[in-house]
Amino acid sequence: MKTTHQAAAWTVEITGKAHKQRGKLPEDIADALLALWTELKLEGPVQPEWPHYGKLKGRKDEYHCHLNKGRPTYVAVWQVLDKQIRLMEITYVGTHENAPY
Numbered sequence: 001m002k003t004t005h006q007a008a009a010w011t012v013e014i015t016g017k018a019h020k021q022r023g024k025l026p027e028d029i030a031d032a033l034l035a036l037w038t039e040l041k042l043e044g045p046v047q048p049e050w051p052h053y054g055k056l057k058g059r060k061d062e063y064h065c066h067l068n069k070g071r072p073t074y075v076a077v078w079q080v081l082d083k084q085i086r087l088m089e090i091t092y093v094g095t096h097e098n099a100p101y
Contacts, residue, residue, distance in 0.1 A: 010086040012040045021093045029074045032067040075099050
């Protein structure tokens, strides 16, 4: 009998600032953020299938990706807070021009 082991889901929180930013997003971008949030919960912080995904240089366990193509370009930034308990936090959602990197 073959058994499979599925890793435990991640907890993904959102900062107060990012939560406010989320409320100002166009509907299609908010939908993309919800899809990203779901994938972060299920698969963890590494999301290479998202456009322009990458680890932010010079920052510990902090990542970003684009939520759309074209202009204005919207991005999301998230950070792993604790690998042991599988906790991460979305810290920014908004236009690429205002992103904190």
